[in-house]
Amino acid sequence: MHSRVVKTVCPFCGVGCGMYLTSDGQGNVCGVAPEQDHPISLGKLCEKGWSSVYAISPDNRIHHPLKRKRDRFIPISWDQALAEISTFLQDILEESGPQAVGVISSARATNEDNYAAQKFARAVLKTNNVDHCARICHSPTVAGLKQVLGSGAMTNSTKDLFDTEVIVVFGADPTENHSVLGGQIIEAKLAGATLIVVDPRVTRLAKLADIHLQLKPGTNIALINALLHEIISNDWHDRDFIDNRCDGFYALKSNVEKITPESVAEITGVDGPLIRQAAERYSRANRAMILYGMGITQFVSGTNNVIALADLALICGHIGKPGTGINPLRGQNNVQGACDMGCLPNVYPGYQLADEADTQQRFAAAWG
Incomplete structure (x- = not known):
C-alpha cells in the first residue's frame, strides 16, 4: 500500500477549517496540512487542527x-x-410504547447520518424523541432565530468580517474556542473595523476592543434593551428597513421606552455613557455584524437573549446584506447540520414543526 492524501474538514469546532490528512502504507494518519484555498479557514489551522494526528490513533478503537x-x-x-x-x-x-425509546444523534456526524438518525426515530420507532448536543448549547438559537427571522442559522458568511465596519462579539471568545475565526476578527480590527466586545470576562478580544461592555452575568437582555432604547430614542434606527421588512416595531419601542442606559447601569454593571457609545457605533455604521456564543444561549432565558439580539440587528437594518447579520458561533463542526436535518424533538428536517398535522402527513407520505 502507498500513502494517500484525503481532503476533509476539521471536526474540533464550528469553524469547519479545510485540511488534508496523509496516511501511510498501513493506513495510519501521519500528516496534516491546511487547505490553502478553503473559503473559511483561508489556509490556516489552529493548534487543535494541527494536532489531529494525535487524535486519530488506531489504539483503543472499536x-x-x-x-x-x-x-x-x-x-x-x-x-x-x-x-x-x-x-x-x-x-x-x-x-x-414509543415514548419509552429515543435516539441521540451527533453534531459531529454528517448531514446524511443525522437525517438517517431522525428518520429512524420517527419512521421506525414512531417517536419524536430524538436530540443531540444543541440541546445544551445552541437550541435557543434555533428557537429564537426561527421565531424572529424564520431560520435558525447564521445570516452571513464569516468572510463578511472583512466587509464590515463594526464587529460586535457578544458572549464568546473566538480566539479560544474558534481560533482561526478569532484570528480573522483580529485581522479585521487591525484593518480598521471597530470592535465591540460584550463579555463579563476580559478576553483577548476584550483587551483589543474599542469598547468593552463588561456586564454582569445574566444581564444580557437588560443591556440589549438599553441599547434598543438608545437607538430608537435618538432616531438611529433604519425606518425604511423596519417599514418594509419588520413587524411589531411599535410594540418593541413601547417595551423599551423607559429602559434607559442609566436605569440598567447598576443591574448590568456597565456605565450609561459606555452603553450610549456602543449603541451609536453599532447603529450608525453602514455595515455592522453580530457574532455571539454560548454566553448568550446557555441561560434559562437563552431563547429570549437570542430574540433580543436579533431585534437589535433588525431595527438597524444590519441584516440581509454583506458585512452585516446575526451570526451564532457553533460549538462543534455540524451543530447547524444536525439541527437542519431535524435531530430535535419538535421539528422535522428543515425546521418543519413536528406537531403540525400537515407536516406529519407530508413526511408520512414521503417515508411510506
Whole structure:
C-alpha cells in the first residue's frame, strides 16, 4: 500500500477549517496540512487542527461490536448485534410504547447520518424523541432565530468580517474556542473595523476592543434593551428597513421606552455613557455584524437573549446584506447540520414543526 492524501474538514469546532490528512502504507494518519484555498479557514489551522494526528490513533478503537458480559465486553458479530438490538427495542416498544425509546444523534456526524438518525426515530420507532448536543448549547438559537427571522442559522458568511465596519462579539471568545475565526476578527480590527466586545470576562478580544461592555452575568437582555432604547430614542434606527421588512416595531419601542442606559447601569454593571457609545457605533455604521456564543444561549432565558439580539440587528437594518447579520458561533463542526436535518424533538428536517398535522402527513407520505 502507498500513502494517500484525503481532503476533509476539521471536526474540533464550528469553524469547519479545510485540511488534508496523509496516511501511510498501513493506513495510519501521519500528516496534516491546511487547505490553502478553503473559503473559511483561508489556509490556516489552529493548534487543535494541527494536532489531529494525535487524535486519530488506531489504539483503543472499536473494530467490531462489543457486548457486555458481567464486568467486561466480549466481541460479537454484526448480525448478532443488530438482531439483539432489534429484539430489545421491539420488546420495549411492545411493553411501554414509543415514548419509552429515543435516539441521540451527533453534531459531529454528517448531514446524511443525522437525517438517517431522525428518520429512524420517527419512521421506525414512531417517536419524536430524538436530540443531540444543541440541546445544551445552541437550541435557543434555533428557537429564537426561527421565531424572529424564520431560520435558525447564521445570516452571513464569516468572510463578511472583512466587509464590515463594526464587529460586535457578544458572549464568546473566538480566539479560544474558534481560533482561526478569532484570528480573522483580529485581522479585521487591525484593518480598521471597530470592535465591540460584550463579555463579563476580559478576553483577548476584550483587551483589543474599542469598547468593552463588561456586564454582569445574566444581564444580557437588560443591556440589549438599553441599547434598543438608545437607538430608537435618538432616531438611529433604519425606518425604511423596519417599514418594509419588520413587524411589531411599535410594540418593541413601547417595551423599551423607559429602559434607559442609566436605569440598567447598576443591574448590568456597565456605565450609561459606555452603553450610549456602543449603541451609536453599532447603529450608525453602514455595515455592522453580530457574532455571539454560548454566553448568550446557555441561560434559562437563552431563547429570549437570542430574540433580543436579533431585534437589535433588525431595527438597524444590519441584516440581509454583506458585512452585516446575526451570526451564532457553533460549538462543534455540524451543530447547524444536525439541527437542519431535524435531530430535535419538535421539528422535522428543515425546521418543519413536528406537531403540525400537515407536516406529519407530508413526511408520512414521503417515508411510506
